[in-house]
Amino acid sequence: MIEIKYDSSNTRDYKFKKSRDEEIIQNIENILSRIKGNVPLSREKGLEASLIDEPLDYVQVYMTGIVMDEIERDEPRFKVEEVSYDNSNQEIGKLIIKVKGAILDE
Incomplete structure (x- = not known):
């Protein structure tokens, strides 16, 4: 099992030549960094920025479904x-x- 920890305040070092596993992890980090409405030609993709002022418990429950769907x-x-x-x-x-x-295996 792999754990991917995404912290938006950290900078990421993108690799262009990477293994399959590194590529998948990098793609998931990119998915988690997208804000809905900011992806050109795919405005429906991304996480909800409108939740920013909501209570943390509510945000976590709501975001879990969004994160799973996006990935x-x-x-x-x-x-x-x-x-x-x-x-x-x-x-x-x-x-x-x-x-x-x-x-998943190929």
Whole structure:
């Protein structure tokens, strides 16, 4: 099982020559960084920015479904088993998404 931890405040180092597993993980990080309405020609893709001022518990429940749908649609080589959140930085309003799952065989 693989755990992917996405923190929007960290910069990412993109690789152009990568293994299949690294490519899938990078694709999932990209999926989690998209904001709905900001993807040209695919405005329906992305996470909901309108939830930014909602209570954290509500956001986490709502976002879990969105995260699973986005990954299932755009990265079918990965099977999501669990979506959780790191709540250690609640005081600064940062949402860290953790996705656990498996990379499917070709």
